[in-house]
Amino acid sequence: MEELQAKHRKEQRDLQARITQKKKSATKKTRKGINDECERLQRELAEKQEAEIRQLNGEVPEPPVDGLDDLALDDGRDGNDADEKEEKKSVAAAAVAEEKKSEEAEENTTATRGKKPNRQKARLARRAAEQAAQAQAAADEAANQTDRRGNEKEVMDAAFKKLGLQELEINPDGHCLYSAIASELDEMQLGLRPDPSRIVLPSTTQSRIDTVTSPKHDGYRAVRAVAADYILEHKDDFEPFMEEPLDAYTRKIRLTAEWGGQLELQAIARAYGVEINVVQSDGRIEKIEPGDTDDLDEEERNKRKIWLAYYRHTYGLGEHYNALLKKP
Known part of the structure; x- marks a missing residue:
């Protein structure tokens, strides 16, 4: 059982890495499709690992049921199964956080690209800064001059x-x-x-x-x-x-x-x-x-x-x- 659990953890980490890479490369147009694909991959991996655990325990594999990801594998099993469940939850939470972060970064990039710089305001700001620097230089010079x-x-x-x-x-x-x-x-x-x-x-x-x-x-x-x-x-x-x-x-x-x-x-x-x-x-x-x-x-x-x-x-x-x- 421990060997299988170690194998499952590695598969989950590998899948999470793939999901993260896919979401980073997603655009506004392709984001929904990639999100659906990532959910499918997580669901398939969860079903596969569940089947392997049942097979190891000598149980007859059951057809996949909707909402399987939300069910506990076996409340009566040892602490290793509980640890595996917690790890799955952590992986899922990390995926959600990463997705949110990616979406916010893309929104900021889109907003920046969509907002054209105001050249006149930039020129006025530069001119005001130059005038302020000149005024300060004149004040410094006057302060050092003889009256x-x-x-x-x-x-x-x-x-x-x-x-x-x-x-x-x-x-x-x-x-x-x-x-x-x-x-x-x-x-x-x-x-x-x-x-x-x-x-x-x-x-x-x-x-x-x-x-x-x-x-x-x-x-x-x-x-x-x-x-x-x-x-x-x-x-x-x-x-x-x-x-x-x-x-x-x-x-x-x-x-x-x-x-x-x-x-x-x-x-x-x-x-x-x-x-x-x-x-x-x-x-x-x-x-x-x-x-x-x-x-x-x-x-x-x-x-x-x-x-x-x-x-x-x-x-x-x-x-x-x-x-x-x-x-x-």
């Missing part, structure tokens, strides 16, 4: 306090140098002294000229005109330092928002006979001499001083000038 704006403002405020100056904010529009000069000339009551015939305007009415020469309106236009006139009249002093023709250079001064620099400061200082002191972003002071002021007394020369604040980092557009006035 030039804050440092510059701190240095400038300390210099203003030491010199007894108060700052007058000028609009950062490209005309800041000329607007700052116009404001201080008006404060000193020196006048802008433009030549109306040289100011190019859409209208030549006197009221328009008065507006242009007013520091409260477009005073920077008058200062631009005076600077351009002085450079044209003293071209030998300025032309060697230009990188473009004199006429084109002075036309930009007169008619555009081109920023003013060192040459323009020199021309303005000499044209108006004023000393221009520029407080730099590092606290240094650059002095631009007014030229020939021998006809002025000491008090008048001291009066004709203009103070400017020159920034490199504080304003978004870049270099910028503000006016500086003596505290009352």
